[in-house]
Amino acid sequence: MAKTLIRNGVFVTATDEAPIVRGNMIIENDKIAYIGEQAPDPSETFDDIVDGARKLYMPGLVNTHGHAAMSLLRGYGDDLALQVWLQEKMWPNEAKFTGEDVRWGTLLSILEMLKGGTTAFVDMYDHMDEVARAVEQSGMRGCLTRGAIGHCPPDVQEMKRREAIQFARDWHGQADGRITTMMSPHAPYTCPPDFIEKFVEAAHELNLPMHTHMSETLFEVLENEKQYGLRPVDHLAKLGVFSRPCLVAHAVHLTDAEIETLRAHDVRVSHNPGSNLKLASGVARVPDLLKAGVLVSLGTDSAASNNNLDMFEEMRLAALIHKGVSGDPLAVPAREALKLGTANGARSIWLDGVGTLEAGSKADFIALDIDQAHFLPKSDYISHIVYSASAKDVTDVFVDGKQLVKDGECLTLDEERIKYEAQARFENLIGRD
Numbered sequence: 015m016a017k018t019l020i021r022n023g024v025f026v027t028a029t030d031e032a033p034i035v036r037g038n039m040i041i042e043n044d045k046i047a048y049i050g051e052q053a054p055d056p057s058e059t060f061d062d063i064v065d066g067a068r069k070l071y072m073p074g075l076v077n078t079h080g081h082a083a084m085s086l087l088r089g090y091g092d093d094l095a096l097q098v099w100l101q102e103k104m105w106p107n108e109a110k111f112t113g114e115d116v117r118w119g120t121l122l123s124i125l126e127m128l129k130g131g132t133t134a135f136v137d138m139y140d141h142m143d144e145v146a147r148a149v150e151q152s153g154m155r156g157c158l159t160r161g162a163i164g165h166c167p168p169d170v171q172e173m174k175r176r177e178a179i180q181f182a183r184d185w186h187g188q189a190d191g192r193i194t195t196m197m198s199p200h201a202p203y204t205c206p207p208d209f210i211e212k213f214v215e216a217a218h219e220l221n222l223p224m225h226t227h228m229s230e231t232l233f234e235v236l237e238n239e240k241q242y243g244l245r246p247v248d249h250l251a252k253l254g255v256f257s258r259p260c261l262v263a264h265a266v267h268l269t270d271a272e273i274e275t276l277r278a279h280d281v282r283v284s285h286n287p288g289s290n291l292k293l294a295s296g297v298a299r300v301p302d303l304l305k306a307g308v309l310v311s312l313g314t315d316s317a318a319s320n321n322n323l324d325m326f327e328e329m330r331l332a333a334l335i336h337k338g339v340s341g342d343p344l345a346v347p348a349r350e351a352l353k354l355g356t357a358n359g360a361r362s363i364w365l366d367g368v369g370t371l372e373a374g375s376k377a378d379f380i381a382l383d384i385d386q387a388h389f390l391p392k393s394d395y396i397s398h399i400v401y402s403a404s405a406k407d408v409t410d411v412f413v414d415g416k417q418l419v420k421d422g423e424c425l426t427l428d429e430e431r432i433k434y435e436a437q438a439r440f441e442n443l444i445g446r447d
Protein backbone atom coordinates (compact mmCIF):
# COMPACT_ATOMS: atom_id res chain seq x y z
CA MET A 15 0.00 0.00 0.00
CA ALA A 16 1.42 3.38 -1.03
CA LYS A 17 1.09 6.05 1.61
CA THR A 18 2.10 9.70 1.25
CA LEU A 19 2.04 12.53 3.77
CA ILE A 20 1.91 16.14 2.62
CA ARG A 21 2.63 18.32 5.62
CA ASN A 22 2.36 22.02 6.43
CA GLY A 23 0.28 22.78 3.33
CA VAL A 24 -2.58 25.12 2.52
CA PHE A 25 -5.45 23.08 1.09
CA VAL A 26 -8.30 24.72 -0.83
CA THR A 27 -10.89 21.97 -0.71
CA ALA A 28 -13.80 23.19 -2.91
CA THR A 29 -16.20 22.07 -0.15
CA ASP A 30 -18.65 24.34 1.70
CA GLU A 31 -17.93 22.89 5.13
CA ALA A 32 -14.19 23.60 5.29
CA PRO A 33 -13.16 25.64 2.23
CA ILE A 34 -9.57 26.12 3.43
CA VAL A 35 -7.61 23.70 5.59
CA ARG A 36 -4.11 24.36 6.90
CA GLY A 37 -2.20 21.28 7.94
CA ASN A 38 -1.68 17.80 6.58
CA MET A 39 -3.07 15.49 3.93
CA ILE A 40 -2.51 11.73 3.84
CA ILE A 41 -2.95 9.81 0.59
CA GLU A 42 -3.41 6.05 0.69
CA ASN A 43 -3.29 4.43 -2.73
CA ASP A 44 -5.86 6.24 -4.90
CA LYS A 45 -7.71 8.06 -2.09
CA ILE A 46 -7.35 10.89 0.39
CA ALA A 47 -7.29 9.17 3.79
CA TYR A 48 -7.04 12.29 5.94
CA ILE A 49 -7.04 16.06 5.59
CA GLY A 50 -6.88 18.38 8.59
CA GLU A 51 -4.88 20.10 11.27
CA GLN A 52 -3.87 17.00 13.18
CA ALA A 53 -0.31 15.75 12.96
CA PRO A 54 -0.10 12.03 12.17
CA ASP A 55 0.63 9.58 14.95
CA PRO A 56 4.45 9.34 15.34
CA SER A 57 4.21 5.57 14.91
CA GLU A 58 2.64 5.93 11.44
CA THR A 59 5.03 5.27 8.56
CA PHE A 60 4.92 6.74 5.05
CA ASP A 61 6.50 5.86 1.70
CA ASP A 62 6.90 9.54 0.96
CA ILE A 63 6.78 12.71 3.05
CA VAL A 64 6.36 15.97 1.15
CA ASP A 65 6.96 19.42 2.58
CA GLY A 66 3.90 21.43 1.54
CA ALA A 67 5.12 24.83 2.71
CA ARG A 68 5.13 27.40 -0.15
CA LYS A 69 2.52 25.30 -1.98
CA LEU A 70 -1.20 25.59 -2.34
CA TYR A 71 -3.08 22.34 -2.90
CA MET A 72 -6.46 22.12 -4.59
CA PRO A 73 -8.59 19.60 -6.47
CA GLY A 74 -7.57 18.91 -10.07
CA LEU A 75 -9.50 20.96 -12.62
CA VAL A 76 -12.17 19.28 -14.74
CA ASN A 77 -12.56 20.42 -18.33
CA THR A 78 -16.06 19.39 -19.41
CA HIS A 79 -15.96 20.13 -23.13
CA GLY A 80 -13.33 19.95 -25.84
CA HIS A 81 -11.82 18.40 -28.92
CA ALA A 82 -8.22 17.69 -27.96
CA ALA A 83 -6.80 16.82 -31.38
CA MET A 84 -7.80 20.24 -32.71
CA SER A 85 -4.80 21.78 -30.95
CA LEU A 86 -3.07 20.96 -34.27
CA LEU A 87 -5.18 23.81 -35.72
CA ARG A 88 -4.41 26.34 -32.99
CA GLY A 89 -4.02 29.81 -34.47
CA TYR A 90 -5.10 28.61 -37.89
CA GLY A 91 -8.57 30.18 -38.14
CA ASP A 92 -8.79 33.11 -35.76
CA ASP A 93 -11.30 35.95 -35.68
CA LEU A 94 -14.16 34.23 -37.46
CA ALA A 95 -17.75 33.42 -36.46
CA LEU A 96 -18.61 29.80 -35.68
CA GLN A 97 -20.24 28.75 -38.97
CA VAL A 98 -17.50 30.26 -41.18
CA TRP A 99 -14.77 28.96 -38.87
CA LEU A 100 -16.22 25.43 -38.98
CA GLN A 101 -17.10 25.25 -42.65
CA GLU A 102 -14.12 27.03 -44.16
CA LYS A 103 -11.26 26.42 -41.75
CA MET A 104 -11.88 23.43 -39.48
CA TRP A 105 -13.88 20.82 -41.41
CA PRO A 106 -11.73 20.84 -44.60
CA ASN A 107 -8.56 20.32 -42.54
CA GLU A 108 -10.04 17.91 -40.02
CA ALA A 109 -11.15 15.75 -42.96
CA LYS A 110 -7.45 15.24 -43.70
CA PHE A 111 -6.59 14.14 -40.13
CA THR A 112 -5.22 10.61 -39.89
CA GLY A 113 -5.34 8.53 -36.73
CA GLU A 114 -1.72 9.51 -36.11
CA ASP A 115 -2.57 13.22 -36.39
CA VAL A 116 -5.32 12.73 -33.82
CA ARG A 117 -2.91 10.84 -31.59
CA TRP A 118 -0.27 13.59 -31.54
CA GLY A 119 -2.77 16.47 -31.45
CA THR A 120 -4.47 14.82 -28.49
CA LEU A 121 -1.18 14.20 -26.72
CA LEU A 122 -0.28 17.87 -27.24
CA SER A 123 -3.53 18.86 -25.53
CA ILE A 124 -3.17 16.33 -22.74
CA LEU A 125 0.35 17.60 -22.09
CA GLU A 126 -0.90 21.18 -21.90
CA MET A 127 -3.89 20.26 -19.73
CA LEU A 128 -1.96 18.07 -17.31
CA LYS A 129 0.87 20.54 -16.83
CA GLY A 130 -1.77 23.23 -16.30
CA GLY A 131 -3.57 21.33 -13.54
CA THR A 132 -6.44 19.67 -15.41
CA THR A 133 -6.88 16.10 -14.19
CA ALA A 134 -10.05 15.08 -16.08
CA PHE A 135 -11.45 16.15 -19.42
CA VAL A 136 -14.27 15.52 -21.85
CA ASP A 137 -13.33 14.80 -25.43
CA MET A 138 -15.69 14.61 -28.39
CA TYR A 139 -13.94 13.63 -31.59
CA ASP A 140 -13.24 10.82 -34.04
CA HIS A 141 -10.37 8.28 -34.26
CA MET A 142 -11.31 7.89 -30.60
CA ASP A 143 -9.29 4.71 -30.02
CA GLU A 144 -6.21 6.93 -30.43
CA VAL A 145 -7.60 9.40 -27.90
CA ALA A 146 -8.36 6.64 -25.39
CA ARG A 147 -4.86 5.18 -25.74
CA ALA A 148 -3.36 8.65 -25.16
CA VAL A 149 -5.48 9.08 -22.02
CA GLU A 150 -4.48 5.64 -20.81
CA GLN A 151 -0.78 6.42 -21.28
CA SER A 152 -1.00 9.86 -19.65
CA GLY A 153 -2.62 8.72 -16.41
CA MET A 154 -5.34 11.38 -16.74
CA ARG A 155 -9.10 10.82 -16.55
CA GLY A 156 -11.13 11.10 -19.75
CA CYS A 157 -14.85 11.08 -20.43
CA LEU A 158 -14.68 10.26 -24.11
CA THR A 159 -17.14 10.15 -26.96
CA ARG A 160 -17.10 9.66 -30.71
CA GLY A 161 -18.79 12.83 -31.95
CA ALA A 162 -20.77 12.35 -35.14
CA ILE A 163 -21.95 14.83 -37.73
CA GLY A 164 -25.01 13.23 -39.33
CA HIS A 165 -25.37 15.26 -42.51
CA CYS A 166 -23.82 12.64 -44.78
CA PRO A 167 -24.96 9.69 -46.93
CA PRO A 168 -26.82 6.84 -45.13
CA ASP A 169 -23.92 4.38 -45.35
CA VAL A 170 -21.55 6.93 -43.74
CA GLN A 171 -24.15 7.69 -41.05
CA GLU A 172 -24.40 4.00 -40.28
CA MET A 173 -20.59 3.66 -40.15
CA LYS A 174 -20.36 6.56 -37.66
CA ARG A 175 -23.17 5.14 -35.51
CA ARG A 176 -21.48 1.73 -35.33
CA GLU A 177 -18.10 3.34 -34.57
CA ALA A 178 -19.61 5.42 -31.76
CA ILE A 179 -21.27 2.37 -30.21
CA GLN A 180 -18.18 0.18 -30.57
CA PHE A 181 -15.94 2.81 -29.02
CA ALA A 182 -18.32 3.50 -26.12
CA ARG A 183 -18.67 -0.21 -25.41
CA ASP A 184 -14.94 -1.05 -25.73
CA TRP A 185 -13.58 1.72 -23.55
CA HIS A 186 -16.15 2.43 -20.82
CA GLY A 187 -14.46 1.66 -17.48
CA GLN A 188 -11.02 1.02 -19.01
CA ALA A 189 -7.66 2.36 -17.77
CA ASP A 190 -8.46 1.34 -14.17
CA GLY A 191 -11.81 3.10 -14.48
CA ARG A 192 -10.22 6.41 -15.56
CA ILE A 193 -12.01 6.29 -18.91
CA THR A 194 -15.78 6.58 -19.22
CA THR A 195 -17.78 7.09 -22.40
CA MET A 196 -20.86 8.88 -23.74
CA MET A 197 -22.92 9.01 -26.96
CA SER A 198 -22.63 12.18 -29.05
CA PRO A 199 -24.54 13.41 -32.04
CA HIS A 200 -22.47 16.55 -32.76
CA ALA A 201 -25.28 19.18 -32.72
CA PRO A 202 -28.92 19.68 -33.73
CA TYR A 203 -27.79 21.69 -36.77
CA THR A 204 -25.42 19.00 -38.06
CA CYS A 205 -27.58 15.93 -37.43
CA PRO A 206 -30.96 14.90 -38.87
CA PRO A 207 -33.57 14.09 -36.17
CA ASP A 208 -33.68 10.34 -36.88
CA PHE A 209 -29.87 10.18 -36.60
CA ILE A 210 -30.05 11.81 -33.16
CA GLU A 211 -32.77 9.35 -32.12
CA LYS A 212 -30.52 6.42 -33.03
CA PHE A 213 -27.83 7.76 -30.69
CA VAL A 214 -30.42 8.12 -27.92
CA GLU A 215 -31.50 4.52 -28.51
CA ALA A 216 -27.88 3.34 -28.26
CA ALA A 217 -27.35 5.37 -25.07
CA HIS A 218 -30.35 3.57 -23.53
CA GLU A 219 -29.02 0.18 -24.60
CA LEU A 220 -25.51 0.86 -23.30
CA ASN A 221 -26.75 2.75 -20.24
CA LEU A 222 -24.58 5.76 -21.11
CA PRO A 223 -25.05 9.53 -20.99
CA MET A 224 -25.47 11.86 -23.97
CA HIS A 225 -23.23 14.78 -24.86
CA THR A 226 -23.87 17.35 -27.60
CA HIS A 227 -23.39 20.98 -28.62
CA MET A 228 -26.57 23.01 -28.10
CA SER A 229 -27.84 26.58 -28.63
CA GLU A 230 -24.35 27.95 -29.22
CA THR A 231 -25.27 30.77 -31.58
CA LEU A 232 -28.39 32.81 -32.30
CA PHE A 233 -28.08 31.67 -35.92
CA GLU A 234 -28.40 28.05 -34.79
CA VAL A 235 -31.50 28.79 -32.72
CA LEU A 236 -33.25 30.67 -35.54
CA GLU A 237 -32.36 28.05 -38.15
CA ASN A 238 -33.64 25.29 -35.87
CA GLU A 239 -36.94 27.12 -35.46
CA LYS A 240 -37.20 27.62 -39.22
CA GLN A 241 -36.41 24.01 -40.05
CA TYR A 242 -38.17 22.11 -37.25
CA GLY A 243 -40.56 24.67 -35.74
CA LEU A 244 -38.80 24.35 -32.38
CA ARG A 245 -35.85 25.92 -30.62
CA PRO A 246 -32.96 23.49 -29.96
CA VAL A 247 -33.93 22.68 -26.34
CA ASP A 248 -37.49 21.53 -27.18
CA HIS A 249 -36.19 19.86 -30.33
CA LEU A 250 -33.66 17.74 -28.41
CA ALA A 251 -36.19 17.05 -25.64
CA LYS A 252 -38.64 15.79 -28.27
CA LEU A 253 -35.97 13.49 -29.74
CA GLY A 254 -35.43 11.93 -26.29
CA VAL A 255 -31.93 13.32 -25.72
CA PHE A 256 -32.86 14.42 -22.18
CA SER A 257 -34.36 11.05 -21.33
CA ARG A 258 -30.76 10.03 -20.74
CA PRO A 259 -28.34 11.70 -18.30
CA CYS A 260 -27.06 14.53 -20.48
CA LEU A 261 -24.28 17.11 -20.71
CA VAL A 262 -24.69 19.93 -23.23
CA ALA A 263 -21.93 22.29 -24.33
CA HIS A 264 -22.48 26.06 -24.63
CA ALA A 265 -26.25 26.60 -24.05
CA VAL A 266 -25.67 30.31 -24.73
CA HIS A 267 -29.07 31.33 -26.08
CA LEU A 268 -31.79 30.21 -23.67
CA THR A 269 -35.26 31.43 -22.68
CA ASP A 270 -36.58 31.17 -19.11
CA ALA A 271 -38.74 28.24 -20.18
CA GLU A 272 -35.71 26.46 -21.67
CA ILE A 273 -33.75 26.92 -18.44
CA GLU A 274 -36.67 25.30 -16.62
CA THR A 275 -36.67 22.39 -19.10
CA LEU A 276 -32.93 21.83 -18.54
CA ARG A 277 -33.45 21.91 -14.77
CA ALA A 278 -36.42 19.56 -14.88
CA HIS A 279 -34.36 16.98 -16.82
CA ASP A 280 -31.19 17.51 -14.77
CA VAL A 281 -29.30 18.42 -17.95
CA ARG A 282 -25.80 19.60 -17.16
CA VAL A 283 -24.33 22.64 -18.93
CA SER A 284 -20.68 22.98 -19.90
CA HIS A 285 -20.07 26.72 -20.00
CA ASN A 286 -17.24 27.64 -22.40
CA PRO A 287 -16.69 31.38 -21.87
CA GLY A 288 -13.39 31.67 -23.77
CA SER A 289 -14.66 29.92 -26.88
CA ASN A 290 -18.01 31.74 -26.80
CA LEU A 291 -16.25 35.10 -26.66
CA LYS A 292 -13.72 34.27 -29.35
CA LEU A 293 -16.30 32.93 -31.82
CA ALA A 294 -18.58 35.89 -30.99
CA SER A 295 -21.34 33.44 -29.99
CA GLY A 296 -22.56 35.48 -27.02
CA VAL A 297 -22.60 35.15 -23.23
CA ALA A 298 -24.45 32.25 -21.59
CA ARG A 299 -27.00 33.02 -18.86
CA VAL A 300 -24.87 31.37 -16.18
CA PRO A 301 -26.17 33.32 -13.15
CA ASP A 302 -29.76 32.42 -14.17
CA LEU A 303 -28.82 28.77 -14.74
CA LEU A 304 -27.18 28.60 -11.32
CA LYS A 305 -30.13 30.33 -9.66
CA ALA A 306 -32.46 27.80 -11.26
CA GLY A 307 -30.38 24.94 -9.88
CA VAL A 308 -28.88 23.71 -13.16
CA LEU A 309 -25.50 22.01 -12.73
CA VAL A 310 -22.97 24.22 -14.57
CA SER A 311 -19.29 23.41 -15.16
CA LEU A 312 -16.52 24.81 -17.37
CA GLY A 313 -14.93 23.77 -20.64
CA THR A 314 -12.26 25.24 -22.85
CA ASP A 315 -13.64 23.83 -26.14
CA SER A 316 -10.74 23.19 -28.50
CA ALA A 317 -7.45 25.07 -28.70
CA ALA A 318 -8.58 26.20 -32.17
CA SER A 319 -11.29 28.42 -30.63
CA ASN A 320 -9.79 29.47 -27.31
CA ASN A 321 -6.72 29.29 -27.96
CA ASN A 322 -5.29 27.57 -24.89
CA LEU A 323 -6.53 24.89 -22.51
CA ASP A 324 -5.96 26.86 -19.31
CA MET A 325 -8.85 26.14 -16.95
CA PHE A 326 -7.73 28.90 -14.56
CA GLU A 327 -8.48 31.30 -17.38
CA GLU A 328 -11.98 29.82 -17.81
CA MET A 329 -12.66 30.23 -14.07
CA ARG A 330 -11.49 33.82 -14.25
CA LEU A 331 -13.58 34.54 -17.35
CA ALA A 332 -16.65 32.93 -15.75
CA ALA A 333 -16.17 35.09 -12.67
CA LEU A 334 -15.62 38.29 -14.70
CA ILE A 335 -17.87 38.34 -17.75
CA HIS A 336 -21.13 37.74 -15.89
CA LYS A 337 -20.39 40.67 -13.59
CA GLY A 338 -19.72 42.83 -16.64
CA VAL A 339 -22.86 41.77 -18.48
CA SER A 340 -25.28 41.88 -15.53
CA GLY A 341 -23.83 44.82 -13.60
CA ASP A 342 -23.97 42.61 -10.51
CA PRO A 343 -20.56 42.07 -8.84
CA LEU A 344 -21.97 38.97 -7.13
CA ALA A 345 -23.11 37.36 -10.40
CA VAL A 346 -20.46 34.58 -10.22
CA PRO A 347 -18.35 35.05 -7.05
CA ALA A 348 -14.85 33.53 -6.83
CA ARG A 349 -16.07 30.67 -4.62
CA GLU A 350 -18.66 29.72 -7.21
CA ALA A 351 -16.14 29.95 -10.08
CA LEU A 352 -13.79 27.59 -8.22
CA LYS A 353 -16.61 25.06 -7.86
CA LEU A 354 -17.51 25.34 -11.54
CA GLY A 355 -13.93 24.37 -12.42
CA THR A 356 -13.62 21.50 -9.92
CA ALA A 357 -16.48 19.86 -7.96
CA ASN A 358 -19.22 20.78 -10.44
CA GLY A 359 -17.07 19.55 -13.32
CA ALA A 360 -16.63 16.14 -11.72
CA ARG A 361 -20.37 15.85 -10.94
CA SER A 362 -21.23 16.94 -14.47
CA ILE A 363 -19.46 13.90 -15.88
CA TRP A 364 -20.74 11.53 -13.21
CA LEU A 365 -17.37 11.08 -11.45
CA ASP A 366 -18.17 10.00 -7.90
CA GLY A 367 -15.83 11.16 -5.15
CA VAL A 368 -13.81 13.43 -7.46
CA GLY A 369 -13.51 17.23 -7.46
CA THR A 370 -13.03 18.04 -3.75
CA LEU A 371 -10.29 17.51 -1.20
CA GLU A 372 -11.84 15.56 1.68
CA ALA A 373 -11.28 12.23 3.38
CA GLY A 374 -12.57 9.45 1.17
CA SER A 375 -12.25 11.43 -2.08
CA LYS A 376 -10.14 10.26 -4.98
CA ALA A 377 -6.62 11.68 -4.78
CA ASP A 378 -6.93 13.86 -7.90
CA PHE A 379 -5.19 17.05 -6.81
CA ILE A 380 -2.67 19.66 -7.87
CA ALA A 381 -0.11 21.94 -6.24
CA LEU A 382 0.59 25.57 -7.12
CA ASP A 383 3.77 27.45 -6.29
CA ILE A 384 2.42 30.31 -4.20
CA ASP A 385 5.80 31.80 -3.38
CA GLN A 386 5.41 34.30 -6.22
CA ALA A 387 4.67 38.02 -6.44
CA HIS A 388 1.18 37.56 -7.87
CA PHE A 389 0.11 35.46 -4.86
CA LEU A 390 1.03 38.04 -2.25
CA PRO A 391 -0.14 39.08 0.23
CA LYS A 392 -1.52 35.81 1.62
CA SER A 393 -5.01 37.23 2.03
CA ASP A 394 -7.66 35.12 0.28
CA TYR A 395 -6.43 31.97 -1.44
CA ILE A 396 -9.69 31.28 -3.29
CA SER A 397 -9.57 34.78 -4.71
CA HIS A 398 -5.95 34.19 -5.74
CA ILE A 399 -6.83 30.95 -7.55
CA VAL A 400 -9.67 32.53 -9.52
CA TYR A 401 -8.37 36.05 -10.15
CA SER A 402 -4.55 35.76 -10.08
CA ALA A 403 -3.48 32.22 -10.96
CA SER A 404 -2.79 30.60 -14.31
CA ALA A 405 -1.80 27.18 -15.63
CA LYS A 406 1.86 28.24 -15.35
CA ASP A 407 1.66 28.20 -11.54
CA VAL A 408 1.03 24.45 -11.36
CA THR A 409 4.01 22.42 -10.15
CA ASP A 410 2.60 18.99 -9.28
CA VAL A 411 -0.35 16.91 -10.45
CA PHE A 412 -1.78 13.68 -9.03
CA VAL A 413 -4.55 11.47 -10.41
CA ASP A 414 -5.78 8.39 -8.54
CA GLY A 415 -2.94 9.04 -6.06
CA LYS A 416 -0.28 8.71 -8.78
CA GLN A 417 2.03 11.61 -9.49
CA LEU A 418 1.84 12.59 -13.16
CA VAL A 419 3.57 16.00 -13.02
CA LYS A 420 6.47 16.73 -10.71
CA ASP A 421 8.12 20.15 -10.39
CA GLY A 422 6.49 21.15 -13.68
CA GLU A 423 7.64 18.09 -15.60
CA CYS A 424 5.25 15.49 -16.98
CA LEU A 425 6.37 12.04 -15.82
CA THR A 426 4.17 9.97 -18.12
CA LEU A 427 4.66 11.64 -21.51
CA ASP A 428 7.64 12.47 -23.73
CA GLU A 429 7.25 16.26 -23.99
CA GLU A 430 9.97 16.85 -26.60
CA ARG A 431 8.64 14.15 -28.92
CA ILE A 432 5.07 15.48 -28.64
CA LYS A 433 6.17 19.05 -29.45
CA TYR A 434 8.20 17.84 -32.42
CA GLU A 435 5.36 15.68 -33.81
CA ALA A 436 2.75 18.43 -33.38
CA GLN A 437 4.78 20.94 -35.40
CA ALA A 438 5.72 18.41 -38.10
CA ARG A 439 2.11 17.23 -38.45
CA PHE A 440 0.73 20.76 -38.74
CA GLU A 441 3.22 21.59 -41.52
CA ASN A 442 2.45 18.35 -43.34
CA LEU A 443 -1.32 18.80 -42.93
CA ILE A 444 -1.50 22.29 -44.37
CA GLY A 445 0.50 21.19 -47.42
CA ARG A 446 -1.61 18.04 -47.86
CA ASP A 447 -4.41 17.77 -50.49
Ligand SMILES: N[C@@H](CCSC[C@H]1O[C@@H](n2cnc3c(=O)[nH]cnc32)[C@H](O)[C@@H]1O)C(=O)O
Nearest residue numbers: 081104138139140161162163200227315316
Ligand atom coordinates in the same frame (compact mmCIF):
# COMPACT_ATOMS: atom_id res chain seq x y z
N1 LIG B 1 -15.50 14.62 -37.96
C1 LIG B 1 -16.53 14.03 -37.18
C2 LIG B 1 -17.12 14.92 -36.11
C3 LIG B 1 -16.16 15.13 -35.00
S1 LIG B 1 -16.91 15.74 -33.56
C4 LIG B 1 -16.02 17.23 -33.31
C5 LIG B 1 -16.40 18.35 -34.20
O1 LIG B 1 -16.74 19.47 -33.41
C6 LIG B 1 -16.34 20.63 -34.10
N2 LIG B 1 -16.27 21.74 -33.16
C7 LIG B 1 -15.24 22.24 -32.45
N3 LIG B 1 -15.61 23.28 -31.68
C8 LIG B 1 -16.92 23.45 -31.92
C9 LIG B 1 -17.89 24.37 -31.44
O2 LIG B 1 -17.64 25.28 -30.66
N4 LIG B 1 -19.14 24.21 -31.90
C10 LIG B 1 -19.49 23.25 -32.79
N5 LIG B 1 -18.60 22.38 -33.27
C11 LIG B 1 -17.34 22.48 -32.84
C12 LIG B 1 -15.04 20.26 -34.72
O3 LIG B 1 -14.69 21.10 -35.78
C13 LIG B 1 -15.28 18.82 -35.10
O4 LIG B 1 -15.65 18.72 -36.43
C14 LIG B 1 -17.52 13.24 -38.01
O5 LIG B 1 -17.05 12.48 -38.79
O6 LIG B 1 -18.72 13.32 -37.92
Ligand SMILES: [Zn+2]
Nearest residue numbers: 080263315316
Ligand atom coordinates in the same frame (compact mmCIF):
# COMPACT_ATOMS: atom_id res chain seq x y z
ZN1 LIG C 1 -17.13 21.93 -29.07
